[in-house]
Amino acid sequence: MSRSIIPILVVIMLVALISAQCTITHRWPIGEVRIELIPPLLLYMAFTLNLPISLLLGLLAATLYDSFSGGPFGASLVPYIASVSLFCAVRPIFFRNRITTQLITGFLSAWITLILQWILSGKAMYSWHNVFPKLLRLSLLCSVLAVIYFTVLDAMARGMGQEPGRFNEDE
Amino acid sequence: MRQRSLYGVLGVLLVLITLTRFSFANRVKDFFSGGFIPFIDFSTRLQESSRILVDRFKDYSSLQIENTELKRHVGELSAKVAQISELERENREFRSMLDFRNRSDLKLIPARVIARDPSNWWQTILIDRGSTDGLTKDMPVLTVEGLVGKTIEVAETTARVLLITDENCKVPGWLRESALYGIIQGSALAGGVSYQCRMTFLTRGSQVKQNDQVFTSGLASASNLDAVFPKGIVIGTVASVQDVAKSVLYQEVCITPAVDLAHINEVFVGMGSKSRIPATKPASPAKETPPPRKP
Numbered sequence: 001m002s003r004s005i006i007p008i009l010v011v012i013m014l015v016a017l018i019s020a021q022c023t024i025t026h027r028w029p030i031g032e033v034r035i036e037l038i039p040p041l042l043l044y045m046a047f048t049l050n051l052p053i054s055l056l057l058g059l060l061a062a063t064l065y066d067s068f069s070g071g072p073f074g075a076s077l078v079p080y081i082a083s084v085s086l087f088c089a090v091r092p093i094f095f096r097n098r099i100t101t102q103l104i105t106g107f108l109s110a111w112i113t114l115i116l117q118w119i120l121s122g123k124a125m126y127s128w129h130n131v132f133p134k135l136l137r138l139s140l141l142c143s144v145l146a147v148i149y150f151t152v153l154d155a156m157a158r159g160m161g162q163e164p165g166r167f168n169e170d171e
Numbered sequence: 172m173r174q175r176s177l178y179g180v181l182g183v184l185l186v187l188i189t190l191t192r193f194s195f196a197n198r199v200k201d202f203f204s205g206g207f208i209p210f211i212d213f214s215t216r217l218q219e220s221s222r223i224l225v226d227r228f229k230d231y232s233s234l235q236i237e238n239t240e241l242k243r244h245v246g247e248l249s250a251k252v253a254q255i256s257e258l259e260r261e262n263r264e265f266r267s268m269l270d271f272r273n274r275s276d277l278k279l280i281p282a283r284v285i286a287r288d289p290s291n292w293w294q295t296i297l298i299d300r301g302s303t304d305g306l307t308k309d310m311p312v313l314t315v316e317g318l319v320g321k322t323i324e325v326a327e328t329t330a331r332v333l334l335i336t337d338e339n340c341k342v343p344g345w346l347r348e349s350a351l352y353g354i355i356q357g358s359a360l361a362g363g364v365s366y367q368c369r370m371t372f373l374t375r376g377s378q379v380k381q382n383d384q385v386f387t388s389g390l391a392s393a394s395n396l397d398a399v400f401p402k403g404i405v406i407g408t409v410a411s412v413q414d415v416a417k418s419v420l421y422q423e424v425c426i427t428p429a430v431d432l433a434h435i436n437e438v439f440v441g442m443g444s445k446s447r448i449p450a451t452k453p454a455s456p457a458k459e460t461p462p463p464r465k466p
Contacts, residue, residue: 021289022297026433034291070288070295070323070331114291121292123338134291 005160007053009153010045014057017041018064031137038065039110040146042080044153046087047096047105048164058084071121079116083109096165097154099147106146110139268437271315277401279439280304282312285329294337294357294432296320300440301328309399311441317405317429318342318387319438330440334432335368335406343390343398344370344406346424348383355385355406355426368407368426375422383409385426401441405429 017037025034038061045054062077069076087109094101114135157164272279282298300306302325312319312332320340324331333340336357344355353370370385389402407428 018289022286025289026287029433036291038289065289068286068288068297069290070293070333070337071290076290117290118292121290123292138291 005162006048006153006157006164007057009156009160010041010049010057011060013149013153014038014041014061014064018061018068021065022068030141033134033137033141035141035145036110036114036138037145038080039083039113040106040142040149042083042113043087043105043109043146044149046084046109047091047094047150048153051085051088054084054088055081075120076117078120079113082116083113086112097150102147102150103143106143107139109146110142111135114138264437267315268439272439275439275441277311277439277441278443279313280306280442282330282438282440284436284438294334294340295323296332296334296435296438298330298332298438298440299328301326301330303327305442306330306440311400311404312438313404313441314430314435314438316431317407318400319430319432319435321399322440332438335428336432342400342406343388344385345388346370346373346379346383346385346409349377349379351377351379352388352390353421353424358425367410368428370409370424370426371421373422373424375420377422379409379412379422379424381409381412385409 021034021037025037028035042058042061045057049057058080059077062074062080065076065080066073087105094105096102118131118135154164268281272281280300282300284296285299286297288295296319298312306322306325308322308325310322312321318335320332320334320337322330323333334357335342335355338357340357342355343352345352351373353373355368355370358367358369373379385406385408387400387402387404387406389398389400391398407426409424410427411425413423413425
């Protein structure tokens with residue numbers, strides 16, 4: 001089967017997650033924050049797909065996210081692209097399939113994405129000590145989500161006869 | 172020989188007939204029947220049990236079918252009950268909305284919330300009314316319970332509403348009992364608590380009572396001389412008052428919004444006073460009453 005099935009899978013997942021983010025997550029705030037569903041998916045993209053496809057999907061994610069957000073259009077673009085580029089660059093040093101890797105990188109990618117998003121939101125003048133606990137909780141939740149995404153999406157890809165994360169770096 | 176045996180049999184019969192007329196025969200009968208009763212009883216019980224067992228097996232399959240049918244029926248009824256209660260709730264909500272719309276001085280356009288802000292950094296909602304319905308930027312959005320926010324972006328069929336819990340939404344308000352004026356601002360980030368507001372610019376040391384109701388004051392801002400929020404819309408109640416010692420120039424109070432912003436589904440967009448709103452369609456000249464003819 002062609003390798004193109006994973007990007008399609010990611011796009012379907014992305015649309016479903018954006019819809020859920022806009023309609024469901026506000027109903028169940030965890031520790032006074034609404035769970036962010038997209039940053040762990042960006043990490044999955046960065047660890048599974050090639051850089052151009054990852055960037056393209058990152059751009060799509062940012063556009064969809066900003067379309068529903070009250071913030072300025074493009075406020076998520078820089079954080080998403082930065083996160084995807086960074087983790088695409090550093091992926092050779094990580095053992096992708098380890099849970100510890102997924103937890104740590106899930107936390108880091110969410111932290112980087114959300115902190116950039118907060119800076120670009122135009123609300124950076126509000127006191128850091130109130131934002132910090134929020135960022136921490138969100139990043140921890142994202143690290144758990146990263147493990148779930150890797151497990152579920154990898155299982156789906158394997159079910160379709162593909163081995164995710166095994167690709168030629170020169171591609 | 173034949174005669175002898177015949178006499179013999181007759182003799183035995185005679186003896187037996189004679190014996191049966193005495194109690195001894197009864198005792199012999201009782202002895203034998205009594206000895207057999209447990210076996211006969213056991214046989215009867217066994218027969219009865221096996222019959223019941225067979226009947227039960229026969230009934231089991233029909234009972235299973237009946238049980239499945241009843242379960243399906245119960246499921247259907249439960250779904251209907253849930254649907255009816257949901258319709259009742261919706262009906263109550265719509266009735267109160269209609270009542271509120273009739274009572275209000277504002278011309279209110281009902282709208283449905285179609286999406287929430289996906290981000291944690293902004294507090295906005297998307298409603299299914301836009302410029303085609305006459306919506307413009309900076310219109311108040313409210314529910315029966317109180318103020319929700321204001322429109323900030325208007326597309327053709329949708330509009331984005333900035334909630335009062337966002338830091339960028341500033342509402343001039345006043346405390347009813349304390350008779351104090353101030354600015355209500357969101358504190359989702361600054362306070363660290365979702366769906367909370369704070370009222371600032373209150374005179375330092377002023378006596379603010381807890382649970383005091385907060386209303387819109389109807390005052391205009393320096394940048395926009397037309398007040399976005401008309402006077403008298405409920406915003407919320409005072410949840411806590413900041414310690415006077417901690418306040419620097421002004422005192423602050425924490426406000427709990429009157430509207431449960433996490434669960435709103437229907438809202439109204441205020442489009443100015445009913446008396447000031449012109450008719451949406453000008454009366455056609457054909458229908459106008461002709462001027463009286465001069466004789």
